[in-house]
Amino acid sequence: xxxxxxxxxxxxxxxxxxxxxxxxxxxxxxxxxxxxxxxxxxxxxxxxxxxxxxxxxxxxxxxxxxxxxxxxxxxxxxxxxxxxxxxxxxxxxxxxxxxxxxxxxxxxxxxxxxxxxxxxxxxxxxxxxxxxxxxxxxxxxxxxxxxxxxxxxxxxxxxxxxxxxxxxxxxxxxxxxxxxxxxxxxxxxxxxxxxxxxxxxxxxxxxxxxxxxxxxxxxxxxxxxxxxxxxxxxxxxxxxxxxxxxxxxxxxxxxxxxxxxxxxxxxxxxxxxxxxxxxxxxxxxxxxxxxxxxxxxxxxxxxxxxxxxxxxxxxxxxxxxxxxxxxxxxxxxxxxxxxxxxxxxxxxxxxxxxxxxxxxxxxxxxxxxxxxxxxxxxxxxxxxxxxxxxxxxxxxxxxxxxxxxxxxxxxxxxxxxxxxxxxxxxxxxxxxxxxxxxxxxxxxxxxxxxxxxxxxxxxxxxxxxxxxxxxxxxxxxxxxxxxxxxxxxxxxxxxxxxxxxxxxxxxxxxxxxxxxxxxxxxxxxxxxxxxxxxxxxxxxxxxxxxxxxxxxxxxxxxxxxxxxxxxxxxxxxxxxxxxxxxxxxxxxxxxxxxxxxxxxxxxxxxxxxxxxxxxxxxxxxxxxxxxxxxxxxxxxxxxxxxxxxxxxxxxxxxxxxxxxxxxxxxxxxxxxxxxxxxxxxxxxxxxxxxxxxxxxxxxxxxxxxxxxxxxxxxxxxxxxxxxxxxxxxxxxxxxxxxxxxxxxxxxxxxxxxxxxxxxxxxxxxxxxxxxxxxxxxxxxxxxxxxxxxxxxxxxxxxxxxxxxxx
Amino acid sequence: xxxxxxxxxxxxxxxxxxxxxxxxxxxxxxxxxxxxxxxxxxxxxxxxxxxxxxxxxxxxxxxxxxxxxxxxxxxxxxxxxxxxxxxxxxxxxxxxxxxxxxxxxxxxxxxxxxxxxxxxxxxxxxxxxxxxxxxxxxxxxxxxxxxxxxxxxxxxxxxxxxxx
Numbered sequence: 001x002x003x004x005x006x007x008x009x010x011x012x013x014x015x016x017x018x019x020x021x022x023x024x025x026x027x028x029x030x031x032x033x034x035x036x037x038x039x040x041x042x043x044x045x046x047x048x049x050x051x052x053x054x055x056x057x058x059x060x061x062x063x064x065x066x067x068x069x070x071x072x073x074x075x076x077x078x079x080x081x082x083x084x085x086x087x088x089x090x091x092x093x094x095x096x097x098x099x100x101x102x103x104x105x106x107x108x109x110x111x112x113x114x115x116x117x118x119x120x121x122x123x124x125x126x127x128x129x130x131x132x133x134x135x136x137x138x139x140x141x142x143x144x145x146x147x148x149x150x151x152x153x154x155x156x157x158x159x160x161x162x163x164x165x166x167x168x169x170x171x172x173x174x175x176x177x178x179x180x181x182x183x184x185x186x187x188x189x190x191x192x193x194x195x196x197x198x199x200x201x202x203x204x205x206x207x208x209x210x211x212x213x214x215x216x217x218x219x220x221x222x223x224x225x226x227x228x229x230x231x232x233x234x235x236x237x238x239x240x241x242x243x244x245x246x247x248x249x250x251x252x253x254x255x256x257x258x259x260x261x262x263x264x265x266x267x268x269x270x271x272x273x274x275x276x277x278x279x280x281x282x283x284x285x286x287x288x289x290x291x292x293x294x295x296x297x298x299x300x301x302x303x304x305x306x307x308x309x310x311x312x313x314x315x316x317x318x319x320x321x322x323x324x325x326x327x328x329x330x331x332x333x334x335x336x337x338x339x340x341x342x343x344x345x346x347x348x349x350x351x352x353x354x355x356x357x358x359x360x361x362x363x364x365x366x367x368x369x370x371x372x373x374x375x376x377x378x379x380x381x382x383x384x385x386x387x388x389x390x391x392x393x394x395x396x397x398x399x400x401x402x403x404x405x406x407x408x409x410x411x412x413x414x415x416x417x418x419x420x421x422x423x424x425x426x427x428x429x430x431x432x433x434x435x436x437x438x439x440x441x442x443x444x445x446x447x448x449x450x451x452x453x454x455x456x457x458x459x460x461x462x463x464x465x466x467x468x469x470x471x472x473x474x475x476x477x478x479x480x481x482x483x484x485x486x487x488x489x490x491x492x493x494x495x496x497x498x499x500x501x502x503x504x505x506x507x508x509x510x511x512x513x514x515x516x517x518x519x520x521x522x523x524x525x526x527x528x529x530x531x532x533x534x535x536x537x538x539x540x541x542x543x544x545x546x547x548x549x550x551x552x553x554x555x556x557x558x559x560x561x562x563x564x565x566x567x568x569x570x571x572x573x574x575x576x577x578x579x580x581x582x583x584x585x586x587x588x589x590x591x592x593x594x595x596x597x598x599x600x601x602x603x604x605x606x607x608x609x610x611x612x613x614x615x616x617x618x619x620x621x622x623x624x625x626x627x628x629x630x631x632x633x634x635x636x637x638x639x640x641x642x643x644x645x646x647x648x649x650x651x652x653x654x655x656x657x658x659x660x661x662x663x664x665x666x667x668x669x670x671x672x673x674x675x676x677x678x679x680x681x682x683x684x685x686x687x688x689x690x691x692x693x694x695x696x697x698x699x700x701x702x703x704x705x706x707x708x709x710x711x712x713x714x715x716x717x718x719x720x721x722x723x724x725x726x727x728x729x730x731x732x733x734x735x736x737x738x739x740x741x742x743x744x745x746x747x748x749x750x751x752x753x754x755x756x757x758x759x760x761x762x763x764x765x766x767x768x769x770x771x772x773x774x775x776x777x778x779x780x781x782x783x784x785x786x787x788x789x790x791x792x793x794x795x796x797x798x799x800x801x802x803x804x805x806x
Numbered sequence: 807x808x809x810x811x812x813x814x815x816x817x818x819x820x821x822x823x824x825x826x827x828x829x830x831x832x833x834x835x836x837x838x839x840x841x842x843x844x845x846x847x848x849x850x851x852x853x854x855x856x857x858x859x860x861x862x863x864x865x866x867x868x869x870x871x872x873x874x875x876x877x878x879x880x881x882x883x884x885x886x887x888x889x890x891x892x893x894x895x896x897x898x899x900x901x902x903x904x905x906x907x908x909x910x911x912x913x914x915x916x917x918x919x920x921x922x923x924x925x926x927x928x929x930x931x932x933x934x935x936x937x938x939x940x941x942x943x944x945x946x947x948x949x950x951x952x953x954x955x956x957x958x959x960x961x962x963x964x965x966x967x968x969x970x
Binding site for chain 2 (some may be wrong): 023024026027028029030031032033034035037039040042122123124212213214215216263264265266268297298299525526527528690691693694695697698700701702724725726730732733734736738739
């Protein structure tokens with residue numbers, strides 16, 4: 001019996017599928033304090049681990065005395081490298097083909113490096129015991145300037161690999177050299193630059209910063225000695241990869257390891273890597289037989305686990321006098337810290353930095369990146385961006401502005417003159433990337449109109465004249481940025497992490513009564529996967545999103561996937577969800593054909609049901625088909641209704657956007673106010689507009705943080721400075737401006753639902769727009785480029801150098 | 807280290823426990839009373855994830871010792887909704903306006919907004935932004951949080967005005 005039903009569009013609306021601003025299912029628990037984050041976990045007999053960390057940037061360890069710590073009541077163990085060596089756990093492999101010391105051996109290589117791991121009955125006793133471990137050091141000269149890393153007199157940092165002439169990514173030129181990575185055509189670029197009518201040069205530095213999610217990293221490791229099974233709950237952006245790595249380095253068989261990511265309080269790249277804390281907690285649990293919790297504090301987070309950026313890019317851009325760009329070259333020094341623990345696909349030691357030609361049709365391009373070691377924390381993660389894409393985007397967007405000054409051209413006009421045109425897609429860049437789709441001119445036109453760009457430039461002219469006349473002490477700046485991201489890593493043919501192809505997965509089980517559970521290889525850290533993946537499925541299988549449970553993060557139950565970072569969840573796991581949904585639908589169609597006694601091809605899909613073509617009164621809803629799948633024997637069809645899809649994307653996706661920022665700078669104080677920020681994003685098909693908007697707000701606020709203040713610096717002795725929230729800039733609601741959002745929609749042609757991913761775009765485009773605006777404010781006074789972060793002091797210094805201050 | 811008897815009223819219920827003099831209130835709430843709604847996000851009283859209401863004031867519970875709070879009346883995020891489970895207007899509004907993403911700052915943020923709206927039932931946008939500036943959020947950019955608080959303010963003052 002078929003029920004009387006509303007119209008197809010009414011039924012579609014009820015599904016809350018693609019395009020619906022569905023409210024988030026996650027919010028009920030989070031708004032009531034019922035989230036389940038790692039530090040909320042409490043297991044019987046649980047112990048606490050805490051690190052003794054290096055106080056020096058570079059020093060030899062001459063002795064470690066743990067007697068006093070061990071004598072403290074409540075302390076169970078103090079683990080040092082000597083305890084790890086017999087287990088072959090003194091070093092662990094990094095994602096970048098290097099090794100990282102789990103606990104320091106002969107030397108410490110950065111301030112805050114893990115030296116010993118104290119295990120105690122509670123966190124206070126553990127902290128006391130950390131103070132009681134006596135470590136003697138012999139201080140060595142520190143290397144903090146990446147430009148000096150390869151000088152002959154530079155101290156040799158990595159004695160463990162000092163004679164290794166071949167690194168994971170080719171030959172090493174020097175003991176502090178990690179890799180040279182090149183892309184593009186060196187010769188053609190050289191020729192094009194030689195022949196260019198105009199060449200602009202600039203050093204563009206992107207400072208070391210840190211993703212600083214509000215929740216720090218941590219884990220609880222529990223070795224069940226009876227069953228031989230290790231369970232680790234923790235802040236993992238890639239739980240399955242962690243399981244494989246854990247198995248490889250501990251030699252515990254992979255089926256005896258369960259990795260669980262509970263609710264994660266933000267990641268932004270910080271929680272991709274494997275850290276010594278995880279390994280030490282595991283070892284401590286094996287040693288003590290009890291569950292062991294390790295939670296970083298904020299200072300540890302900022303000074304020891306995965307930083308981002310630290311790219312120093314020397315650029316040259318050639319063009320004709322009328323503004324047609326002919327060549328682009330970049331030589332970059334990448335400061336990787338003490339160990340190469342970059343989180344990039346294995347074959348890409350500089351990530352996707354070769355997307356550095358941006359949104360422009362540049363015929364000749366070449367880049368060379370040298371990765372070097374310094375006495376700083378390891379890392380190099382993609383802080384809310386795809387691998388090294390924000391560095392690349394910042395580089396080209398600043399270089400375009402520098403060129404515009406040189407040519408005395410409007411920066412928006414110069415961009416439009418060089419855009420890859422709509423009809424050129426799919427477009428292959430000079431460094432070999434195949435851009436899937438784009439309509440840059442339409443997006444730019446919409447943005448320029450929305451802000452009345454011409455009006456802004458007129459106002460700016462008047463402001464400069466008024467400033468000249470002494471009527472105001474404020475300068476107005478207009479920053480234009482047009483970014484193209486490369487996200488959704490990625491095709492298994494060229495993207496892997498430690499040999500694991502970067503596909504992703506979705507498994508769906510439809511229950512007899514027509515509701516469902518879907519499990520994916522990704523893990524949400526605030527993106528709202530439980531809400532949006534259900535929407536993708538709702539549209540594919542005709543079951544209302546509210547009746548689909550989405551689960552992620554437990555390696556015992558979820559299908560294998562490479563996790564959430566680099567905006568890959570929607571492009572890869574979202575595609576897997578759509579494809580798994582289509583498999584469900586294909587089987588449901590066969591069941592419907594049997595029940596309706598027609599041929600498969602005589603049926604068509606309509607929102608939530610199969611309808612006999614030409615006989616709309618004859619149909620079977622998905623609910624009916626689900627029940628039939630479990631309830632009756634159908635010849636030639638297995639019972640049940642389940643599907644799994646492992647999706648290997650044919651290409652990356654290329655979201656883009658046009659951002660415009662207007663600032664007013666008080667030259668006497670350096671105070672820079674963002675008067676207006678307009679962000680147009682094109683992320684292809686929009687799954688949940690409410691969530692997209694939220695992602696854009698958040699990404700822009702992180703861009704603001706980076707552009708205006710975030711920086712992790714070191715003094716010449718290797719002391720990390722500013723690694724607490726006292727100094728590290730975190731914008732509050734007061735500093736954060738109102739964000740205006742807008743969109744165009746250019747679907748990805750190769751993605752099953754045309755979606756491209758959005759979470760990181762605003763960070764990529766936002767930093768450039770803000771930095772361009774600050775630079776633009778002083779452009780008429782001859783300023784070519786001033787480096788980020790544009791905090792008040794630096795902006796004031798710039799004004800002072802230009803002779804503007806009293 | 808010796809422990810001291812601590813007696814508090816938390817979310818309307820009298821509770822007691824033992825705490826070392828150095829035990830921070832946030833650890834006492836989370837580890838002893840198992841109220842894991844308030845979180846720890848920094849070591850320097852900047853992030854506000856640990857915000858609770860103490861004797862009618864928002865405080866960062868990482869900045870006082872449990873023993874200092876002895877005898878106090880405390881409300882945490884777990885005590886914001888009604889006894890019958892009805893959500894507070896702020897909790898509804900945060901969901902409605904997408905005022906949260908990872909959820910880690912949310913308990914502190916809502917608890918702070920709860921006090922803000924009692925002190926100032928009709929705050930301007932500027933007053934809201936200033937009023938929550940002790941609470942950091944890394945995900946939302948605050949815009950939707952501000953919207954949520956404005957909505958809750960209207961919601962909370964509406965029935966009162968109708969009754970007058």
